[in-house]
Amino acid sequence: MTFANVGTLGAAPGRRDDLVAHLTRRSDALSRAGCLLYEVGIGDEPDTVYVMELWTSAEAHQASLQLPEVRDSIAQARPMLSGATGGFRFQVVGSPLRDPA
Amino acid sequence: MTFANVGTLGAAPGRRDDLVAHLTRRSDALSRAGCLLYEVGIGDEPDTVYVMELWTSAEAHQASLQLPEVRDSIAQARPMLSGATGGFRFQVVGSPLRDPA
Numbered sequence: 001m002t003f004a005n006v007g008t009l010g011a012a013p014g015r016r017d018d019l020v021a022h023l024t025r026r027s028d029a030l031s032r033a034g035c036l037l038y039e040v041g042i043g044d045e046p047d048t049v050y051v052m053e054l055w056t057s058a059e060a061h062q063a064s065l066q067l068p069e070v071r072d073s074i075a076q077a078r079p080m081l082s083g084a085t086g087g088f089r090f091q092v093v094g095s096p097l098r099d100p101a
Numbered sequence: 102m103t104f105a106n107v108g109t110l111g112a113a114p115g116r117r118d119d120l121v122a123h124l125t126r127r128s129d130a131l132s133r134a135g136c137l138l139y140e141v142g143i144g145d146e147p148d149t150v151y152v153m154e155l156w157t158s159a160e161a162h163q164a165s166l167q168l169p170e171v172r173d174s175i176a177q178a179r180p181m182l183s184g185a186t187g188g189f190r191f192q193v194v195g196s197p198l199r200d201p202a
Contacts, residue, residue: 004142004153006107008189024195031198037138038198039155041105041191050191052105052153054140088109090142090151094125097132097139 002036003058007087011047015080019049022077029069034060047082054092103137104159108188112148116181120150123178130170135161148183155193 011019023040030038034056041050055061064070094100112120124141131139135157142151156162165171195201 002140004140004151006151006153020194024197024201026200027197035198038196039103039105039193040195040197041193043189043191045189050105050107050189052107052155054153088144088146088151090144092140092142093121094141095139096125096128096141097136099127100125 001057002092003055003061004090004092005051005053005055005061005087006089007051007085008045009049009051010082010084011049012080012082013047016042016047016049019077019080022073022080023049023051025073027069027073029067030064033064033067033070035064048084051087058089058091102158103193104156104162105191105193106152106154106156106162106188107190108152108186109146110150110152111183111185112150113181113183114148117143117148117150120178120181123174123181124150124152126174128170128174130168131165134165134168134171136165149185152188159190159192 020040036056037054039052043050121141136154137157138155140153144151
């Protein structure tokens, strides 16, 4: 069942754009791991980066966190992060844009 | 610029599944209005429905709220809602799943 992960990542002072560049760096490992959608954005909150992800399953998302590429990426991001996080996760059950599966 | 709207909708007691059914009812008006993605889901929080939307622009999203179909849908949903809402909006600036535009 498609899994959604939506969140905010606080950026260290002055590092928001670096964090955006890091998170949007092309990663075919994510697709291979079952990532269907991964949008990164900015909004009204300063020093905040927004992410919106869809995965083939919650298990695929969880497993991706153990991939060497993803672990390296998380380690590289650490100095850009303030530590503040927010958001939520859910199981997708449908969409008004398509007929039921 | 692609606009993202992500949120939680509190359901009136016992109405969560009705609200999910309502929100996932096929609506070609949304596509015509510039809605690119509209995923509806459920998660750990009881009486809560999650939505994740992408639109061609913030203006397209705002304009959609004035469409007769959308106004009717919002009016029909009202008895299913508790009034609790959460979430955030952002401008998409990129994705690791594709090359920069």
